[in-house]
Amino acid sequence: xxxxxxxxxxxxxxxxxxxxxxxxxxxxxxxxxxxxxxxxxxxxxxxxxxxxxxxxxxxxxxxxxxxxxxxxxxxxxxxxxxxxxxxxxxxxxxxxxxxxxxxxxxxxxxxxxxxxxxxxxxxxxxxxxxxxxxxxxxxxxxxxxxxxxxxxxxxxxxxxxxxxxxxxxxxxxxxxxxxxxxxxxxxxxxxxxxxxxxxxxxxxxxxxxxxxxxxxxxxxxxxxxxxxxxxxxxxxxxxxxxxxxxx
Amino acid sequence: xxxxxxxxxxxxxxxxxxxxxxxxxxxxxxxxxxxxxxxxxxxxxxxxxxxxxxxxxxxxxxxxxxxxxxxxxxxxxxxxxxxxxxxxxxxxxxxxxxxxxxxxxxxxxxxxxxxxxxxxxxxxxxxxxxxxxxxxxxxxxxxxxxxxxxxxxxxxxxxxxxxxxxxxxxxxxxxxxxxxxxxxxxxxxxxxxxxxxxxxxxxxxxxxxxxxxxxxxxxxxxxxxxxxxxxxxxxxxxxxxxxxxxx
Numbered sequence: 001x002x003x004x005x006x007x008x009x010x011x012x013x014x015x016x017x018x019x020x021x022x023x024x025x026x027x028x029x030x031x032x033x034x035x036x037x038x039x040x041x042x043x044x045x046x047x048x049x050x051x052x053x054x055x056x057x058x059x060x061x062x063x064x065x066x067x068x069x070x071x072x073x074x075x076x077x078x079x080x081x082x083x084x085x086x087x088x089x090x091x092x093x094x095x096x097x098x099x100x101x102x103x104x105x106x107x108x109x110x111x112x113x114x115x116x117x118x119x120x121x122x123x124x125x126x127x128x129x130x131x132x133x134x135x136x137x138x139x140x141x142x143x144x145x146x147x148x149x150x151x152x153x154x155x156x157x158x159x160x161x162x163x164x165x166x167x168x169x170x171x172x173x174x175x176x177x178x179x180x181x182x183x184x185x186x187x188x189x190x191x192x193x194x195x196x197x198x199x200x201x202x203x204x205x206x207x208x209x210x211x212x213x214x215x216x217x218x219x220x221x222x223x224x225x226x227x228x229x230x231x232x233x234x235x236x237x238x239x240x241x242x243x244x245x246x247x
Numbered sequence: 248x249x250x251x252x253x254x255x256x257x258x259x260x261x262x263x264x265x266x267x268x269x270x271x272x273x274x275x276x277x278x279x280x281x282x283x284x285x286x287x288x289x290x291x292x293x294x295x296x297x298x299x300x301x302x303x304x305x306x307x308x309x310x311x312x313x314x315x316x317x318x319x320x321x322x323x324x325x326x327x328x329x330x331x332x333x334x335x336x337x338x339x340x341x342x343x344x345x346x347x348x349x350x351x352x353x354x355x356x357x358x359x360x361x362x363x364x365x366x367x368x369x370x371x372x373x374x375x376x377x378x379x380x381x382x383x384x385x386x387x388x389x390x391x392x393x394x395x396x397x398x399x400x401x402x403x404x405x406x407x408x409x410x411x412x413x414x415x416x417x418x419x420x421x422x423x424x425x426x427x428x429x430x431x432x433x434x435x436x437x438x439x440x441x442x443x444x445x446x447x448x449x450x451x452x453x454x455x456x457x458x459x460x461x462x463x464x465x466x467x468x469x470x471x472x473x474x475x476x477x478x479x480x481x482x483x484x485x486x487x488x489x490x491x492x493x494x
Contacts (some may be wrong), residue, residue: 015279015283015287016282016283016296016417017279017282017283017417017423017424017425018279019417019418020413020414020416020417020418021413021416021417021418021420021458022418023418026414032262032264032265035263035264036262036263037264037265049263050322054297062294074418075297165433165437166267166268166432166433166435166436166437166440167267167273167429167432167433169267169268169437170263170264170266170268171263171266171267171268171269171270171321173268176264177264178264182414185413185414186412186413186414188413189413190412190413190416190458190459193413211268211437212437224418231380
């Protein structure tokens, strides 16, 4: 197998309604593009949702970490590369590079995925899937950002509450992975994004939430310009955790 | 000038995070695509935002009406055609057709735009712009849906209130046109979208709202499965009006 086939490259343009007040692409839209690229890359190699669904399996995103020097500007072209770094029995690590219009890397991302049975919701063994052929795509391309770390929030008073609505819900009946990013960034006043920019952003997807759930957002400043966030549903179960580091 | 050049056609795929619980593209994402197509079409013909900005003019969306038989499903390809129907001194009518993956029209849209000076915020004369050459693109392609109508809301008690946040705000410092669509559809319980679907959707953009504004949503049932919505900022000024007809 040719090594070039291991890395998928996908082109985008920063659309105006996908940019924030500063004219830069938002993190939630970048997250959407990253997850789409993961889908395209897997589908092109026989591990896409459509193929998996036939066998009643689906990919589940567990962790996402993005670190950036710069975001594409409105109307600017950019591209995303993605490749598989590791395949374990229950998880696979998929990495990304974000390239500016000149092809220079302006950021990287790491993600961790599991595959589950849609019937039992139990994890599937990735090493036996398609006779283990997913491991043929493992690639040692460099991804010079640290792996998603542990996020721990002790704060007991929510900074915000939100009841999930129609536009939060995806085809699985869950709040979609991208909407959490939007809700989490909306916890910060716009001044944060004026004086600073996001250097690193992490998401840990712990459990699903559903239509009508009350999400409580707990935020803690854990370092200079570094915030850990925990989202609970209906006052009890942790749904997602996130880390936002501004610079 | 060849008449084919009057109609622009742009291809899309319904991305998973752009679909709702039913696996169909959401109206807000369709709205985003429509406005992008307007931008592409204008830019390709010398009337795009980039060219206008050099001359300190910009397009302002005044009205949008969308009527559909069907929405594209998750992962399905579809395309959008757009063309200019009329050019008046202060407004231009731009229409759209939404074609399914087989190229069959499943819906149409109408929009009304003005051009304003970014310095004075006053409207510009479209008939003298670029020596009136915008009128060369006027096209009599059929758009078999009715024009945006009058929307009148007398309801005095808001059904919902919302303070605008970071992710609502675009590069102009305004709540972006697409976010209003999302907030308006979120006024309806998900059951509405389960039992029915949106047949026609209208937006009238009246004034701008800004970061931190409190938006109040007034909703009135004006016919069977037909709702008029008015959004006011800070308890006084009308910002947008909308009509949603379910079927």
